[in-house]
Amino acid sequence: MERAIRFIDRLTAWFGKAFAWCILAMTLGVGYEVFVRYVLNSPTAWAFDLSYMMYGALFMMGGAYTLSRNGHVRGDFIYRLWRPRVQARIELVLYFLFFFPGILALIFAGGKYAERSISYTEVSVMSPAGMPVFQFKMLMVAAGILLLLQGIAQVMRCLVCIRDGEWMQQDEDVEEMEKILLKQAAEKLAQRGANAS
Amino acid sequence: MTDPQIALSMLGVFILSIFLGFPIAFTLMAMGVFFGYYAYFDPARQWRSYDKLMGSEDPGTFDIVSAWFEGFFNNRIFDLFVNQTYSVMSNDVLTAIPLFLFMGYVVERANIVNKLFDTLYLSARRVPGAMAVAALATCALFATATGIVGAVVTLMGMLALPSMLRARYDTSFAAGVICAGGCLGILIPPSIMLIVYAASSNVSIVKLYAGALVPGFLLAGLYMIYVITRATLNPRLAPKPMASEIEHLSPVKIFVMLLTSFFPLAFLILAVLGAILFGLATPSEAAALGALGGLLLAAAYRSLTWDRLRESVYLTVRTSAMVCWMFVGSWVFSSVFSYMGGESIVEEIVLGFDLSPIMFLIVAQIIIFLLGWPLEWSEIIIIFVPIFLPLLPHFGVDPLFFGILIALNLQTSFLTPPMAMSAYYLKGVAPPGVELTQIFAGVMPYLVLILIAMVLIYVFPQLVFYLPELVYG
Numbered sequence: 001m002e003r004a005i006r007f008i009d010r011l012t013a014w015f016g017k018a019f020a021w022c023i024l025a026m027t028l029g030v031g032y033e034v035f036v037r038y039v040l041n042s043p044t045a046w047a048f049d050l051s052y053m054m055y056g057a058l059f060m061m062g063g064a065y066t067l068s069r070n071g072h073v074r075g076d077f078i079y080r081l082w083r084p085r086v087q088a089r090i091e092l093v094l095y096f097l098f099f100f101p102g103i104l105a106l107i108f109a110g111g112k113y114a115e116r117s118i119s120y121t122e123v124s125v126m127s128p129a130g131m132p133v134f135q136f137k138m139l140m141v142a143a144g145i146l147l148l149l150q151g152i153a154q155v156m157r158c159l160v161c162i163r164d165g166e167w168m169q170q171d172e173d174v175e176e177m178e179k180i181l182l183k184q185a186a187e188k189l190a191q192r193g194a195n196a197s
Numbered sequence: 198m199t200d201p202q203i204a205l206s207m208l209g210v211f212i213l214s215i216f217l218g219f220p221i222a223f224t225l226m227a228m229g230v231f232f233g234y235y236a237y238f239d240p241a242r243q244w245r246s247y248d249k250l251m252g253s254e255d256p257g258t259f260d261i262v263s264a265w266f267e268g269f270f271n272n273r274i275f276d277l278f279v280n281q282t283y284s285v286m287s288n289d290v291l292t293a294i295p296l297f298l299f300m301g302y303v304v305e306r307a308n309i310v311n312k313l314f315d316t317l318y319l320s321a322r323r324v325p326g327a328m329a330v331a332a333l334a335t336c337a338l339f340a341t342a343t344g345i346v347g348a349v350v351t352l353m354g355m356l357a358l359p360s361m362l363r364a365r366y367d368t369s370f371a372a373g374v375i376c377a378g379g380c381l382g383i384l385i386p387p388s389i390m391l392i393v394y395a396a397s398s399n400v401s402i403v404k405l406y407a408g409a410l411v412p413g414f415l416l417a418g419l420y421m422i423y424v425i426t427r428a429t430l431n432p433r434l435a436p437k438p439m440a441s442e443i444e445h446l447s448p449v450k451i452f453v454m455l456l457t458s459f460f461p462l463a464f465l466i467l468a469v470l471g472a473i474l475f476g477l478a479t480p481s482e483a484a485a486l487g488a489l490g491g492l493l494l495a496a497a498y499r500s501l502t503w504d505r506l507r508e509s510v511y512l513t514v515r516t517s518a519m520v521c522w523m524f525v526g527s528w529v530f531s532s533v534f535s536y537m538g539g540e541s542i543v544e545e546i547v548l549g550f551d552l553s554p555i556m557f558l559i560v561a562q563i564i565i566f567l568l569g570w571p572l573e574w575s576e577i578i579i580i581f582v583p584i585f586l587p588l589l590p591h592f593g594v595d596p597l598f599f600g601i602l603i604a605l606n607l608q609t610s611f612l613t614p615p616m617a618m619s620a621y622y623l624k625g626v627a628p629p630g631v632e633l634t635q636i637f638a639g640v641m642p643y644l645v646l647i648l649i650a651m652v653l654i655y656v657f658p659q660l661v662f663y664l665p666e667l668v669y670g
Binding site for chain 2: 028074179
């Protein structure tokens with residue numbers, strides 16, 4: 001089971017990280033647009049479409065990766081007081097109650113929506129370049145499938161936690177600066193305590 | 198039960214399920230789908246193809262099952278769900294969020310804080326409480342550029358707090374400055390919180406930025422006055438450095454130091470803000486330029502490495518996904534909620550209390566203040582603030598004004614227990630011997646200052662409206 005969890009984690013992280021680079025494309029593309037508009041006086045026809053497509057792709061495809069890193073906000077002021085086993089039991093139920101129905105709806109309804117868009121190779125009406133948008137709408141289904149997979153991994157995580165009584169260790173990954181600094185400070189303190197005794 | 202009653206119970210069930218600690222974005226989505234399925238349920242649509250099939254002769258089992266499934270998914274909630282998701286995906290206000298986040302993460306990693314703090318301290322060293330003043334200014338500037346609370350507080354907690362303690366500053370006094378200063382970034386533009394508010398309230402983000410500028414400086418100014426006054430009145434809180442400890446530096450030297458640490462960052466912020474306020478660029482474009490500027494800045498400080506760039510990119514995707522998926526959930530939820538008449542019944546109930554506008558404002562702000570104890574700003578703005586927004590016209594409150602009050606108010610959500618992130622982060626990195634109670638004691642006065650700023654803005658609304666009216670008529 002642990003192997004399956006790690007496999008799904010790596011898969012969603014790969015997609016999340018691959019699409020994360022959209023931010024760089026977006027920064028450069030929009031920067032270029034401003035440059036040619038003011039300096040060369042000839043705005044591009046595609047920069048606006050590019051910016052929202054990059055943004056949409058970025059956050060949709062990052063959703064599953066964020067879930068695997070426990071990055072979606074929870075109102076955890078009571079949750080954190082529980083023992084891991086209790087947390088896992090409740091979460092296990094809630095994944096079936098709150099998670100899968102919504103995600104399945106996203107996949108099926110998104111699929112129909114994208115299908116319609118593909119059937120006439122829809123293009124954007126927001127800018128003169130007429131960028132195609134059907135592939136952008138297909139992302140909704142792709143994001144839903146990734147989330148579904150990650151949801152299955154999370155359910156397995158809960159099962160492992162119920163069995164072992166503690167949450168599974170996560171693979172190393174980039175972390176927020178405050179988390180890294182807090183961890184370093186805690187380690188330093190522990191070390192000092194060990195030296196003193 | 199009537200639809201509005203069901204809408205109210207939907208809100209109730211949702212609030213209860215927040216306590217279970219499940220990721221809120223998905224809870225919202227599920228609530229929207231369940232209650233929406235009920236609200237939009239139409240037997241004619243559900244059974245149309247099934248009945249037709251049963252009318253024909255000898256239907257196969259497979260056909261019956263598939264006809265049933267087709268009917269099951271033939272509910273308008275699914276169209277609504279997809280449309281709301283797509284409108285978050287193609288929202289042109291929210292595009293600025295990943296860009297500003299990216300800029301923040303890049304600047305955060307540019308190794309700029311040490312230099313900034315040292316230089317500001319040297320240039321302020323004749324002022325009473327010089328180190329606290331420098332810490333406050335560093336926090337404000339850095340928080341404004343990054344818009345991320347945790348990083349500022351931890352970085353300053355490792356850098357400025359030990360220096361202040363070594364200089365025999367009072368522990369509470371030193372801790373309070375850092376905690377409060379680090380939160381200014383969510384108020385002073387270009388703040389990410391205001392973009393989120395703009396997307397949920399449909400107030401123009403440009404006007405919000407213009408409106409938040411004066412209140413932001415007002416609050417920072419109040420903090421500054423407080424720090425200097427206390428240090429003057431009670432020098433024991435912030436002892437003056439001995440004459441031997443003061444290095445003698447020529448003003449030219451200090452100016453050169455400022456030129457390499459303070460001005461580049463200040464210039465970056467001003468350029469981004471200026472481009473937005475003078476209408477030279479949309480907020481997203483300005484954010485992209487800011488991110489490019491941040492990359493240049495990091496390169497100039499020789500701290501732009503491949504690893505740091507990668508870190509910034511990956512953290513950007515995670516934080517953006519967190520915020521934007523919550524929008525997906527919230528928009529699905531709230532459109533079902535208002536379809537069932539939830540909005541109007543909330544209006545009816547609130548109007549039934551017959552509040553005066555000032556009472557309404559006070560009650561609303563108290564509720565938001567209380568929500569800030571257990572919840573984070575993102576949840577409050579995306580989920581709970583939209584419940585208040587339809588009420589504003591009844592009381593003649595401008596949503597722009599309301600947004601600025603909230604931005605001031607939410608400073609407290611980082612500072613008040615039980616979820617005082619700012620204080621906990623500081624405690625986590627502080628030298629041993631600094632207690633949480635000391636940090637909270639140091640933070641208290643700032644809560645009063647925030648309240649004073651809110652009252653000032655209520656009494657003189659021109660503080661908010663002057664700039665937006667000046668620039669946009």
